[in-house]
Amino acid sequence: xxxxxxxxxxxxxxxxxxxxxxxxxxxxxxxxxxxxxxxxxxxxxxxxxxxxxxxxxxxxxxxxxxxxxxxxxxxxxxxxxxxxxxxxxxxxxxxxxxxxxxxxxxx
Numbered sequence: 790x791x792x793x794x795x796x797x798x799x800x801x802x803x804x805x806x807x808x809x810x811x812x813x814x815x816x817x818x819x820x821x822x823x824x825x826x827x828x829x830x831x832x833x834x835x836x837x838x839x840x841x842x843x844x845x846x847x848x849x850x851x852x853x854x855x856x857x858x859x860x861x862x863x864x865x866x867x868x869x870x871x872x873x874x875x876x877x878x879x880x881x882x883x884x885x886x887x888x889x890x891x892x893x894x895x896x
């Protein structure tokens with residue numbers, strides 16, 4: 790049974806011109822079956838979720854949680870210039886930022 794998240798993945802694929810699961814799978818280095826499972830609402834790793842959002846150029850909040858707009862930066866906090874993730878303590882934001890940079894450098 791498809792979930793809303795799976796529907797959002799399919800919507801993002803269409804909007805970004807990715808018509809086939811095999812194209813997305815090749816771009817992300819995963820199997821076509823994994824992409825098919827994601828489109829049906831199946832589980833995905835954090836690393837794959839990040840890669841998917843980056844490749845499809847969509848907001849993680851929108852893709853994973855259905856919050857905000859589809860496009861990256863569509864959240865109110867980013868558009869208004871306030872720091873992202875304002876509900877987190879500064880030390881937590883700093884650690885998360887370091888983690889994301891480390892993941893990005895490996896990619």
